[in-house]
Amino acid sequence: MDLERAQSAKSREGGSRETSRERLWRGASGREAGSGDAAGARDGARDGGGLFGSAGARPRTLFDSVRRRLILMVLLALAPIAALNIVQGVMQLSAAEEDARQNLLRHALAAAAAQQNVIASAENVLYALQNVEEVRSAGPSCRATLRGATISLPFVANIGVIDAAGRVTCSALPTTDTDMSDDAWWLSAVRQPGFSLSGRVRSTAANRDVLVGLLPLRDASGRLEGGLALGIEIGWLDNLLRQQVPPTDGVVAVFSASGEELVSNSRTLSGALFQAAPFATPDNALRESTDPSGRRWTYATTPLGREGMVVAYASPSDSLFGWTLVTVAASFALPALVMVASLIALWVAVDRIVLRWLLYLRRVTAVYAQGHYGFRPTRLDSAPSEFRMLGQSVEHMAYAVRQRDARLRENLAEKTALVREIHHRIKNSLQVVVSLLSLYGGGIGKGEDRKRFDQLRTRVNTLALVHRILYEASDGSQVRLSELLGELASLIEGSSDKHLRLMVEAEETRLPTDMAVPLALMVVELVLGLSLRPGSTSLGVLITGSVEADRLRLVLTGAADAPEEPSGLAGGFATQLGGTLTRDHSGDALVIVGDFPCPSIASPDTTAPEGASRA
DSSP: OHHHHHHHHHHHHHHHHHHHHHHHHHHHSSSOOOHHHHHHHHHHHHHTHHHHOSGGGSOSSTTOSHHHHHHHHHHHHHHHHHHHHHHHHHHHHHHHHHHHHHHHHHHHHHHHHHHHHHHHHHHHHHHHHTTOHHHHTTOTTHHHHHHHHHHHOTTEEEEEEEETTSBEEEESSOOSOOBOTTOHHHHHHTTSSSOEEEEEEEETTTTEEEEEEEEEEEOTTOOEEEEEEEEEEHHHHHHHHHHHSOTTTOEEEEEOTTSOEEEESOHHHHHHHSTTOOOSSOOOOOEEEEOTTSOEEEEEEEEOSSTTOEEEEEEEHHHHHHHHHHHHHHHHHHHHHHHHHHHHHHHHHIIIIIIHHHHHHHHHHHHHHTTOTTOOOGGGGGSOHHHHHHHHHHHHHHHHHHHHHHHHHHHHHHHHHHHHHHHHHHHHHHHHHHHHHHHHGGGOOSSHHHHHHHHHHHHHHHHHHHHHHHHHSSSTTEEEHHHHHHHHHHHHHHHOSSOEEEEEEEOOOEEEHHHHHHHHHHHHHHHHTOBOOTTOSOEEEEEEEEEETTEEEEEEEESOBOOSSOOHHHHHHHHHTTOEEEEEEETTEEEEEEEEEOOOOOOOOOSSOTTOOOO
């Protein structure tokens, strides 16, 4: 009858709970839980951190992440475009450099054309004068003829006739320096077969720097008779060059084969810009230099085609490559900007479209993992369709788990009720046996038979005690060590014919039920096997119990005598428990130690009722 009443009450309780769960589920289907539920959801998500924060959830490699893999794919997709843009920029830079080189060379040759004309005019004048006999022989009309030629040519500073010994025999302008035999330009020019042009020379007659053009005079046999010398004003050439090319547009300079600057439109800038130019073998390549103010210039050199002279032309780099550099920089910067913009857009898109809802679903599953199956993830209504479908699948899974959990709880409650009823009936049956033993044992006198009869009754009482504890336990699958040992101590003290005092110091450790019966019977056998020492009137025993590292340690300590080996029943129960018993003396005390394996049992969870709508 008791069992039937327990089953009926359990059925009514389960039906009532299921009805309330269904109402809760249906009530939560239309809207998400309020602010309190939201706070609960955050609590549940934090509680679920242990479930979802394992090492397997962390990235295992650099690209073990959706965001990083997408970024890698975008970078690989944009890499060819970026490479093409960079190649295009390099080609534009090469084309711009070639255009600038051609432009500089064209300007250089155009600027030097007037200088070449002046030199050609001076050469023609000298060739014309060599045919005048009065000039060749330095006759009386020589000076007048030379003076007329000088006046007709604005670039000529002076014209003179020099004999074979290097002395001036006739000149348009009077000069005090008449001996040229030791001058380097004279020694170099007389070795030339025709017209030659010297470097910069100071004319004493005109008191100016000039370029000396010399035409050797030779007889029919080729013997040197002298030469005609013409001084071209360098200042006049500079002004002519400056008029053609202002220094603000560019810097032009003409150099001799040895690198000496002959003509320039800006000697201050040309001396700083062209000091490292390769005048010996110009290769038309572009070079850069910096003026005293720090401005960068680009220049090119090219042969002038006469006397080994070289012309150099420089232009400001910013005006030469201004827009080209901007275009090339744009070619290099555009792929980088596209990549950065794409990565930023991808980062934000992945976070807002994918990861945001994945994290939300993770929190939802953490809430479900805590047993709060009434929570509804209604925030997914604004998510993309794929996540809505995934959310519905998770919700259906939670509902299925909830239904199965309810059935399991009902089955477990039913089985627990049956087990408790079995323990209750066994306890009652054993108590009946104890009562019958007490009735039939009344006629047994004192002696060894009476002692054995009392021990038998104590053992049966022990079994009844264990089943009573199991029946009264809230969870039928475990029993508390301190309660078991305490109840045993009271039972043994009450049934012993000795002056026995048992003290128990045990932890609040939970033991599996299959250990309760052999452990209790073993303790009874050990205590019953102790005897008073000679001269003693009482027996005191301390029983301690503790569990460490899944091992149960049971120690009985007391001033008593005991056999050399534990009784066969005690040893058998120790073997059944999978452990051993050892006996030792510590001073006057007898110590019996038992060591047994004891699987860990988690405490029953009494929080978070199933079906709550916290999340």
